[in-house]
Amino acid sequence: MRCRRSDEMVIKDSSLSPQELDEAENYWILKAQQSLHEQVHGGVAVTAGKVRKRYWIIGVAKLAKTIKFRCVKCRRMGRQTENQLMADLPAERLAPFTPPFLYTACDYFGPYSVKVGRNKVAKHYGVIFTCLNTRAVHLEVAVDCSSMEFLQVLCRFFAIRGQPLIILSDNGTQFVGAEKELKKMVKGWNSKDFVRNDGCSGNSPHHWCLTRMGAQRQNCKIALKKAIGEQTLTPFELQTCFMEVSNLVNQRPIGRIPNDPDDGSFLCPNDILLGRASSRTPHGPFRQTKNPRHS
Missing domain, CATH: 3.30.420.10 (Ribonuclease H-like superfamily/Ribonuclease H)
Incomplete structure (x- = not known):
């Protein structure tokens, strides 16, 4: 349902005031983040955004990078392909x-x-x-x-x-x-x-x-x-x-x-x-003519 005013939008309380956790206490939720990441195998921003809907974890981007780095499927799909070597200039x-x-x-x-x-x-x-x-x-x-x-x-x-x-x-x-x-x-x-x-x-x-x-x-x-x-x-x-x-x-x-x-x-x-950027050739004004080629 679309709302014209932003203050009329229905938002869950968990999204408005997520529970704040520090980096030392949030390692136990690492498995929960992995389950969220394995749903779509998104990037760091997607994983961090889904977690912050419920928990405000300090240093969540660092944990999201760790999850993406440890994900075998993401590393397989995002592997760097071989590039053609550019030849030296003659x-x-x-x-x-x-x-x-x-x-x-x-x-x-x-x-x-x-x-x-x-x-x-x-x-x-x-x-x-x-x-x-x-x-x-x-x-x-x-x-x-x-x-x-x-x-x-x-x-x-x-x-x-x-x-x-x-x-x-x-x-x-x-x-x-x-x-x-x-x-x-x-x-x-x-x-x-x-x-x-x-x-x-x-x-x-x-x-x-x-x-x-x-x-x-x-x-x-x-x-x-x-x-x-x-x-x-x-x-x-x-x-x-x-x-x-x-x-x-x-x-x-x-x-x-x-x-x-x-x-x-x-x-x-x-x-x-030329020793300068352009020739600066004037392009007119020209006299009027009845020749249709010059119209």
């Missing part, structure tokens, strides 16, 4: 005093529908480059998943961020094909020092997780989903969105967020890339 993730994107990982994501004509729609893909040290990201647009298109994307990335020392990737056909093409173009070039396709190998599937490429890609995809929605953009508009999203993702804090105002602001990848 040397590329711990390289101090190195410029951004010296050690880089890349991957594809998408596709995205774009307008290439009046009534024609094509699929374009996104290519994400992430720095293994600063966790900064760089996004590029790829027309398709071919090796030659990836080489074009790679040239644009080199022109903006510079040439990295090592690029980590999975075993995608465009990455393997680009490695073969570069090997043909440059004779005597050691491909192991440039493109390393050991991300998703069968013997070590967990190694690709060390680059945290999945988390960076997911952050960019969520931001693009919120920015684009269900719209169909042109290739240049999609490229603009990619640049804006990469700038926004690079504004996220890395490391510990300071709680004291005297500690200053947080550190983000843009602090290393």
